[in-house]
Amino acid sequence: MKVTVAKALGTCFGVQDAIDLALDDSLRDDLTIIGELVHNPQTVNRLREAGVRMVRSLDEDIDTKNVMITAHGAPVSLRQNAEAKGYKVFDATCPLVMRVHKAVATFLRDGYHPVVIGQVDHVEVRGIVGDLDDYTVVLDESDLEKLIGKKKIGIVSQSTQPIDRVLQLVRLIEASFPDAEVDFQDTVCKPTKDRQVAVRELAAMVDLMIVVGGFNSSNTKKLKQVSEDLGVKAYHIDKASLLKPEMFEGHHHVGITAGTSTPYEVILEVYEEILNLPGVELSECSGPPPRETFPGKEAEEEEFV
Ligand code: SF4
Structure with missing residues (x-):
């Protein structure tokens, strides 16, 4: 079985920048994120373990001096309300x-x-x-x-x-x-377009698609939909342990793609798990991009600089 990874996949620069800000040492143990920073369980757990709090809305109890608006953005009124309540607001809204x-x-x-x-x-x-x-x-x-x-x-x-x-x-x-x-005004972002183009190209080559990302990530669900619309069987998983050997039975070429909130490490785990699945015989594989080039910040930011 061949394995090919999509040319563009996983965490976009907007999400990565927001995660980096949330994990900044200067905010350690004193930051509450309003809403879910990323639709990805592993990243949410990582943030919690680092002492970052998360609430659904400003109306909940917040015991930090700093609050953060996520990459998804928020109405101006939310920022104003937060400032009126005395919080220092860090705005990670993606450009x-x-x-x-x-x-x-x-x-x-x-x-x-x-x-x-x-x-x-x-x-x-x-x-x-x-x-x-x-x-x-x-x-x-x-x-x-x-x-x-x-x-x-x-x-x-x-x-x-x-x-x-x-x-x-x-x-x-x-x-x-x-x-x-x-x-x-076309406001679909370039990272999303890149991932959609890449999954189409990949779907033309493979007979099975593994789509990696949180089950509440809408752009991950869309990648699965695109694969299925092109007649390629697709499984949506959020972690490597959900892979089962029987998913691959009768398939000869598997593609891997991931939504804009899926961390590199999770993609790598899925890729390695597929390589190690019992009974899966590999004929060729193209792996994920090198860690240091992920998520391709310069190329993705190009459109608005
Ligand atoms: S707008 Fe695009 S680049 Fe920005 S956070 Fe959302 S998916 Fe990522």
């Missing part, structure tokens, strides 16, 4: 999420009704629309009727949505409301 906030602000300034393509309950989307009075979140065709009567429609996307699906919905909105002025 590519900030770009979505700015695009929405520009649409509002120019008189557009803001539309976010994404999941209404996702923390990033809640951060984008949290301070807005009038907006629409669109996930599929059934949401389009909410746009009836809008004269100017300004569309952005949650940064981790599949770009093909986003473009399809934009075209549908344009076709459904021919009298409206429709503008679209």
Whole structure:
């Protein structure tokens, strides 16, 4: 059996920077993260072991001087409320999420009704629309009727949505409301696009895909979906111990990919576990990128510097 690792996979620079900030020595034992920093159980455990606290909202009991906004971002009002309560706020919002906030602000300034393509309950989307009075979140065709009567429609996307699906919905909105002025800012981030392109390329080569990431990570779920849509059997696992020899029975070429919150170490464990599975005979393998080049910060930041 051949094993090939996707060209782009795992933790993006936005998540990595946020983790690095949370683990900074200057904040040791005195930091509370508002919300889940990453949708990945191993990283969450690592942060807890390092003394980092986590709460769902500012309303919970917080016994540290410092609080942190995650890479997913938050409404400005959350930051203001935290400061009003006396906390020092560390903002780890990814610059590519900030770009979505700015695009929405520009649409509002120019008189557009803001539309976010994404999941209404996702923390990033809640951060984008949290301070807005009038907006629409669109996930599929059934949401389009909410746009009836809008004269100017300004569309952005949650940064981790599949770009093909986003473009399809934009075209549908344009076709459904021919009298409206429709503008679209592509805010799907480059790391997400890179991982989606890489999983497509890999799916064309393999007959089995192992998708690694937290079960609550939406972009990891999308990677599995892309594989299945291309006719490749896919398993979503969040740790190497979930691999079973029978998953590989009858398959000749296995691909490994991982969402933007999956740490390098977990990918490596999965890769090594596959190499060591009983009864799995390897004919060729391409491994993960070297640790020192992961997560490819320069290339990923290129689009906004
Ligand atoms: S997935 Fe994209 S937008 Fe989100 S933290 Fe990573 S780089 Fe930033």
